[in-house]
Amino acid sequence: MKKLTYLVLIGSLAACQPAEKQTSDASAIDTVAIANHIKTLASDEFLGRKPFTEGEDKTIAYLADQFKSLGLTPGNDNSYFQEVPLVELDARPSSTMRINGGNEEVSLQVGDDFVAYSERVEELNELVDSELVFAGFGIVAPEYDWNDYEGLDVKGKTVVVLVNDPGFGAEDSTLFKGRTMTYYGRWTYKYEEAARQGAAGCLIIHDTAPAGYGWGVVRNSWSGASLYLDQTGDSYKPIVQGWITRDAAIRIFEATEVDMKGFVERSRAEDFQPIPLNLTASVTVENRIKKSTSNNVVAVIEGKTKPEEYVLYSAHWDHLGVGPAVEGDSIYNGAHDNASGTASLLGIAAAFSKAEQPERSVIFLAVTAEEQGLLGSKYYGENPIYPPAQTVANINMDGLAFYGPMKDLTIIGYGQSELDELSEAIAKKQGRYIIPDPTPGKGYFFRSDHFQFAKVGIPAMFSMGSYEHMTKGVAYIEERTREFETTAYHQPADEYNSDTWEFGGIYQDATLYYELGQQLANSDQWPKWKEGSEFKSIREK
Template sequence: MKKKLAILSLGAVLLSCKTSSETSTPEISEESLQTHIEVLASDDFQGRKPFTEGEIKTVNYLVDQFKAFGLEPGNGDSYTQEVPLVELTAKPSETMTIEGNGKKIELAVLDEFVAYTERVVENTSIEASELVFAGYGVVAPEYNWNDYEGLDVKGKTVVVLVNDPGFASEDSTLFKGETMTYYGRWTYKYEEAARQGAAGCLIIHETVPAGYGWSVVRNSWSGASLYLDQTGGSYQPEVLGWITRDAAIRIFEASDVDMKNYAARSRSEDFKAISLGLNASVAVTNEIKRDQSRNVVAKITGSEKPDEYIIYSAHWDHLGVGPEIDGDTIYNGAHDNASGTATMLGIAEAMAQMDQPKRSVIFLAVTAEEQGLLGSKHYAQNPIYAPKQTVGNINMDGITSFGPMKDLTVVGYGQSELEDIAEKIAAKQGRYIIPDPDPGKGYFFRSDHFQFAKIGIPALYASGSYEHMTKGVEYVDSLNLIYLNTQYHRPQDEYHPESWTFDGMALDGTLLMEVGLQLANSDEWPKWKEGSEFKSIREK
């Protein structure tokens, strides 16, 4: 999940980077980019969901393209890496019942709550489980913060806020202020609840701190979901879920505890978790299906340092066939992420025509990003190329489709020296570099580069998405809003030939290719910057 809409306009882009022999590089073909997106985002590919016919067609297409470019298999003699997944189709009870203090509330599934489980079991539930409000649900020693201090939640259900205490605090020294840390991500909330032994964890949804509306929660956490199929995995709560803000207020009003200004109180250093004096009951039934999905991986072997690697990544998957919206059920995922996959293919095709780089360059199209970065997570846990020998990761997820951008927006700005390389190349294109203007939404933790960062590999996630070359900021902002409100994670994220053009995509592709070429033809080892939570991992 992500993302901002990125925008582009008409015109051809000639690549300006040089190989080690100083010859001009081949051009990233706008026609090829268009073809890749037309194919990958077509109804015939059925939304590219793992475990479907859409996966088979997508993987075959990517392998065929890498072969046609002349790239080598990236996993021994294979172009794929198997990713064992389990598909759980959760069917929660129609209502979640909240009782206590002489009152009874029934929340309606999908409209007021979603519930599921990551346990690979046919049936699970919480029954009369004590509700405890645990603020942001954060244990962060480096910030001297522990919402669970002195609290025993074993067998209980914690109710927590999305994002972290710094958000909306107007205090830049509280966590990272408006910039979301990993403690603000929904994945962290569940992980911490599991470590604390909770039976259930419910996250209170609010659009601004979450970064997406309730419809995204409803669509993403209902029906079939995929998880890595790991035996002997870590403990998981019985039930995980989300509730709407209105549902949370109904619960708080039924409690005999004063919950006024609950969000502001949760940002206080003296916050203490509160038992609400209420119990929750809900059941989840699972349909279980195990299968193998696949990452697709191809390679250009380095001429001088073949055991040092630069990895380009993009996720090939989307949401498949889902609930009907405005008469359509195929979630084509044109922007998210046929655009990034097509850009990676464009870079691979161009690099394959160049002189052999000194270091090896890897192209990794990963599966199941939409289900929790699972393909990249599996790669990080089972790397084909040693992390300590991997120079950096360049990730593409949601690349411009309506015009060339004057900016290069870096998600996670200030994290690594890769952005310094990108800034110099952007300047050659007449562009400037900026941090993500909406850091509170936590985009840095919502795409596949994050899994590389978690194992210490410096990662760059950047594209033009703020200011159009000729039409300015407001034009881009209006289109971003349209995308987020009417297309993101909906069937309406489709390729529209009347409005999509490909020069901006080629411009971003050129920049990201030049970053990779500079790394591939040098001795540079970009580092994490001071203050990055990933610096110590790399240094180990």
């Protein structure tokens, strides 16, 4: 592998290690092996690692073989696999959504004004003259003494809610978490809460700044076929879920006789009351249904003295498969996203396999269908093999930087748990500093698999070097990141290239994850969620 000077240096260090069991030693991380795993997993042979395809069969077999060769025990009784039942729903919404009962009928056009879909495994899902209620941000948050549904019966009705949470755009930094998005700001939460309240439909008002992406992303992401968990019963989601543009929302508000002036600011007020709009909505979603089963891959090293306490490593193995050709290439290899994380999971498993047996058990979980909505980790969280209450922490790996050694460790969701301080101590030994997510309003803490473990109370860490190169500075990383996001992210160009990939940063990050896991696996520490975290009450239950 020419031009990988740093990689070769680290590989040489690894090769010089004695064969006998090691303690927690930074040189235990073998980046040559990690590079080879990336090269394999991101090769054309694996067809972009999409669930339900030959690419999945090759990927999960490769991962199970690697865990077995390292001497790790199957993590699901006698199997390395946890079946994840999925369903593909190809949503076909009606061309218009009709809003009636006001000064005049409002007709919204699919794609331009709204998107609609249903996660219910039913061929026909419809709202017929469903009463509309504006429910502010659609949030019930006891720790903030906040309830947008207080005193409101929405059974059979459709709620219209704002994207993000009250803190975003407010002058008050103590309102929720200011510009930092909380769990309550995520669109997934809003649909779930609407369902808990008994709503038949939920429409989120899109606005680019608080959403963190434009309407084009909404239109493309929620149109056509998508994968979901094949869940029994339909009470967990509204009949129809959807988004409407801000302009469409204003047209709806102008059609009602109710005063809706300043609806965003009014929704931030402590005395906000939900507002019946005296309007009805009608829309239909037809689903074409295809069911199948994907797989999480799980292995474990059993603890010596506390085998029923667990440290959980995770990374998603999947990517986008074969898709539209870009410059003649139709295989979306996903080298950075997330062969890098999956390969590092194997690298850390290898390091643990050579070290002394840990006191606690250590789980290595490669999850499916992250790209389709964190589905593999969601399924594990709802159907855990190992009890969440006995799981000490989750360390998640997704998209490790391949630009060389980094000066920073960026912690996504900084301030959520005591894992921050534990990680910071290790980073300082590496000559690195801690930085919180520079764009907290975009809610990245809720956009990778660690979030699904946090949802069931497990303190979760998601971090990586991503801001400042050790010698080339901030501007260099900004340029490389911008180039990747423009030309390679979720495109066929996300490929492994031994001439351009530099492994200094991956080595640093994998070492930090390994040492953090060693510390947790060989101590009595139980990192806690911090005051103000929306996951603290879940853990304490």
